[in-house]
Amino acid sequence: MSLANKLAEERRARLAAERLLELKQSELQAANRKLGKHALALTKKIGQSEAEVATVRTENERVKSDLTVANAKIEIAERRLWHSIQTIQDGFAFFDADNLMIGANTAYLSVFEGLEEVGPGISYMRMLQILTDEGIVNCERQSPADWRAQMADRWHAPNPQPTVIRLWNDQYIKLIDQRGHGGDVVSLALNITASVRYEKDLKSAREKAEAANRAKSAFLANMSHEIRTPMNGVVGMAELLTDTDLDEEQRLYANTIKNSGEALLVIINDVLDYSKIEADKLVLHPEPFDLERCIHEVVMLLQPTARDKGLALIVDYDLFLPTRFIGDPGRVRQVLTNIVGNAVKFTRKGHVLIRVTGIAAKDGLDCDIHISVEDTGIGIPPDKIDHIFGEFNQVEDERNRQFEGTGLGLAISQRLVKMMKGSVWVESEDGKGSCFGFKVVMPMTDEAIPDTPKMPEGLRHAIVVDDLEINRAILAKQLDLLDVRVTACESGHEAIRQIDDSVDLVITDHNMPGMDGYELATLLREGGNDVPIVMLSSNATHQQTDPARQYLHAVLQKPIPRRDLFAKLAELDGQQGPAGDAGKPSSAHKVDAVVSHKAETPAEPKASSAQPPTAQTGPDSPAKRLMRILAAEDNKTNQLVFRKMIKDLEVELKFANNGLEAVQAYVDFAPDLIFMDISMPKMDGKEATGEIRKIEAGSGSHVPIVALTAHAMDGDEQGILDAGLDFYLTKPLRKTAIHARIAEHCPADAEDPARGLSDK
Ligand code: ADP
Numbered sequence: 001m002s003l004a005n006k007l008a009e010e011r012r013a014r015l016a017a018e019r020l021l022e023l024k025q026s027e028l029q030a031a032n033r034k035l036g037k038h039a040l041a042l043t044k045k046i047g048q049s050e051a052e053v054a055t056v057r058t059e060n061e062r063v064k065s066d067l068t069v070a071n072a073k074i075e076i077a078e079r080r081l082w083h084s085i086q087t088i089q090d091g092f093a094f095f096d097a098d099n100l101m102i103g104a105n106t107a108y109l110s111v112f113e114g115l116e117e118v119g120p121g122i123s124y125m126r127m128l129q130i131l132t133d134e135g136i137v138n139c140e141r142q143s144p145a146d147w148r149a150q151m152a153d154r155w156h157a158p159n160p161q162p163t164v165i166r167l168w169n170d171q172y173i174k175l176i177d178q179r180g181h182g183g184d185v186v187s188l189a190l191n192i193t194a195s196v197r198y199e200k201d202l203k204s205a206r207e208k209a210e211a212a213n214r215a216k217s218a219f220l221a222n223m224s225h226e227i228r229t230p231m232n233g234v235v236g237m238a239e240l241l242t243d244t245d246l247d248e249e250q251r252l253y254a255n256t257i258k259n260s261g262e263a264l265l266v267i268i269n270d271v272l273d274y275s276k277i278e279a280d281k282l283v284l285h286p287e288p289f290d291l292e293r294c295i296h297e298v299v300m301l302l303q304p305t306a307r308d309k310g311l312a313l314i315v316d317y318d319l320f321l322p323t324r325f326i327g328d329p330g331r332v333r334q335v336l337t338n339i340v341g342n343a344v345k346f347t348r349k350g351h352v353l354i355r356v357t358g359i360a361a362k363d364g365l366d367c368d369i370h371i372s373v374e375d376t377g378i379g380i381p382p383d384k385i386d387h388i389f390g391e392f393n394q395v396e397d398e399r400n401r402q403f404e405g406t407g408l409g410l411a412i413s414q415r416l417v418k419m420m421k422g423s424v425w426v427e428s429e430d431g432k433g434s435c436f437g438f439k440v441v442m443p444m445t446d447e448a449i450p451d452t453p454k455m456p457e458g459l460r461h462a463i464v465v466d467d468l469e470i471n472r473a474i475l476a477k478q479l480d481l482l483d484v485r486v487t488a489c490e491s492g493h494e495a496i497r498q499i500d501d502s503v504d505l506v507i508t509d510h511n512m513p514g515m516d517g518y519e520l521a522t523l524l525r526e527g528g529n530d531v532p533i534v535m536l537s538s539n540a541t542h543q544q545t546d547p548a549r550q551y552l553h554a555v556l557q558k559p560i561p562r563r564d565l566f567a568k569l570a571e572l573d574g575q576q577g578p579a580g581d582a583g584k585p586s587s588a589h590k591v592d593a594v595v596s597h598k599a600e601t602p603a604e605p606k607a608s609s610a611q612p613p614t615a616q617t618g619p620d621s622p623a624k625r626l627m628r629i630l631a632a633e634d635n636k637t638n639q640l641v642f643r644k645m646i647k648d649l650e651v652e653l654k655f656a657n658n659g660l661e662a663v664q665a666y667v668d669f670a671p672d673l674i675f676m677d678i679s680m681p682k683m684d685g686k687e688a689t690g691e692i693r694k695i696e697a698g699s700g701s702h703v704p705i706v707a708l709t710a711h712a713m714d715g716d717e718q719g720i721l722d723a724g725l726d727f728y729l730t731k732p733l734r735k736t737a738i739h740a741r742i743a744e745h746c747p748a749d750a751e752d753p754a755r756g757l758s759d760k
Pocket of ligand 1: 407
């Protein structure tokens with residue numbers, strides 16, 4: 001190669017090297033610039049981070065100081081909490097999930113005074129052991145092991161029930177333990193010694209008060225019982241006296257004695273009943289009975305008073321409600337007599353309406369019976385409504401003082417209804433009237449569902465005449481249910497206007513303003529109308545002599561049980577015109593045979609066992625022996641009363657002065673019927689009956705024995721029947737009740753004791 005070539009080559013190489021150097025230099029410069037930028041950015045970032053670190057540091061310091069403050073606060077709160085826990089007088093402790101004590105206040109630990117082992121860290125089970133071992137706790141009738149086991153079981157329960165333990169020093173501690181989250185237990189030990197003592201004092205005071213109250217009730221019951229016996233003599237003798245020849249003045253005196261005696265007996269009965277209820281001695285005697293009849297009896301008893309005051313006494317017995325139930329008829333009658341009696345007593349004019357409705361329970365066995373008694377009387381001020389059910393409570397103001405009463409009736413009625421699992425209520429408007437109601441649940445008897453009464457075919461349209469709208473409404477409702485169309489008229493004149501050929505029957509009230517029932521009948525007949533007329537009268541036994549009586553098909557005593565009214569209407573079948581009574585079988589409600597439903601003495605438990613009177617002998621029958629009656633009675637006055645009460649009967653009477661004599665007389669005299677006083681010297685009536693029943697045993701004979709009691713006490717009714725007596729009569733004795741018993745038990749081979757009575 002030439003030098004020039006070499007030089008050119010070298011120069012080319014140098015140039016290339018120089019270019020490369022330039023390139024590298026510019027690359028370096030670019031890298032330097034980048035580095036510079038990067039360094040700048042980095043410096044900025046470092047500056048930022050430094051600022052941030054400074055902020056975090058200050059923050060940290062703030063948090064640290066906050067934490068210190070918070071810790072200090074927590075410490076203070078904890079100290080305060082402990083301080084508070086320490087100051088409470090009751091014990092307080094916590095335990096962890098392993099049943100180890102975390103802490104407890106002094107009160108809690110004080111029970112274990114002197115036992116250093118008891119403190120934080122001790123287990124609950126160990127504490128129980130210490131409590132029994134050291135005799136700190138009084139285990140009462142349990143062994144220490146049993147007591148610990150019971151306490152341990154309780155402790156382990158998820159929700160331990162509070163319990164009371166008694167300490168050796170008669171302090172009572174109530175333990176309330178609450179298991180919290182994670183198994184910790186907070187335990188409270190409350191010292192309840194003071195309240196336990198207070199409760200004990202209270203209990204003994206209450207027991208004393210109750211005992212005193214029972215003693216008072218027993219005293220009252222005994223007193224009333226004792227008073228009844230002599231009252232028997234007073235009332236009985238007065239009754240006998242009124243049967244003798246007396247001039248008017250003497251009769252007035254005798255009646256006054258009798259009426260006052262009876263009034264006194266009503267009060268005594270109230271007091272006695274109340275005392276018996278108070279002393280839990282009154283028992284109910286359920287038996288099948290007819291509720292409608294029972295209501296009717298009460299109404300008949302109160303009818304004369306209502307009539308004298310001009311009050312209408314109305315019964316609305318739900319047409320489809322059964323009448324026969326199982327209950328204590330005597331007590332139902334007592335409640336009704338009180339409530340209806342009050343309604344009559346506190347009403348001057350208007351009406352008293354007894355409404356009976358009922359709903360059979362789903363099981364078809366029981367019936368929910370509602371009886372309400374509405375009156376248009378003086379009413380009760382709202383603030384006195386609750387007061388009147390209290391014993392001896394009356395609405396005490398001027399107007400009330402004119403009414404007699406003990407203020408016990410409603411209290412007794414309410415208790416009786418409660419005993420029948422029912423309730424009593426009242427609504428009243430002062431000056432306008434009251435409505436007392438009660439509800440009882442009574443089982444229905446098998447024969448409870450009555451047949452719907454059937455009206456005669458030809459009876460499709462009846463005219464009902466009554467000046468009282470409520471009476472018209474009730475009759476219309478009942479007849480309507482039996483598909484008889486009713487035209488209701490408020491007076492005789494309206495009836496005359498309304499009557500036409502479509503009318504098959506006229507049911508008229510007796511006393512009405514303007515035209516009474518007799519006058520209406522007369523006008524109808526004189527006008528040539530021979531529609532059958534039935535008259536309802538609140539005093540059916542009077543005015544029998546009215547010439548218009550002949551126009552009436554029947555005169556019925558008002559209010560009349562529905563069944564009897566429908567039975568009477570059923571008789572009209574096929575009958576036209578004023579049939580009068582001729583040729584018709586007499587009915588219980590015809591005037592000629594109005595049955596007196598006047599209630600007798602209180603219920604007789606076995607009334608249903610009464611048999612019909614035995615066959616009566618005609619005048620031509622061969623002579624028969626006299627019925628033999630034994631009366632065991634120690635009181636001479638009562639013997640006299642008894643003798644006089646049956647003086648008109650043809651019987652052979654023998655007295656026994658005590659139970660021993662009665663047993664002997666049973667053997668010697670072979671009585672057909674025995675009247676047995678219960679309390680007698682030497683041998684009482686129950687024992688004597690027992691002896692007689694022993695003698696009878698095996699012979700197949702059974703003499704009926706009627707207990708005579710002043711008033712059954714202490715559930716005596718059952719005791720009397722259990723002792724072998726068949727019936728009981730309460731004193732004062734009533735002639736009719738005694739005569740009825742005698743008539744029922746007269747044997748077939750004896751003369752009818754009442755033979756001579758009808759001639760007198
Ligand atoms: P008594 O009738 O013997 O006073 P009760 O306990 O039967 O006692 O009645 C208490 C009181 O309730 C009565 O005295 C009377 O003030 C009031 N009372 C009861 N029934 C009625 C009524 N139907 N209308 C107005 N007040 C009545």
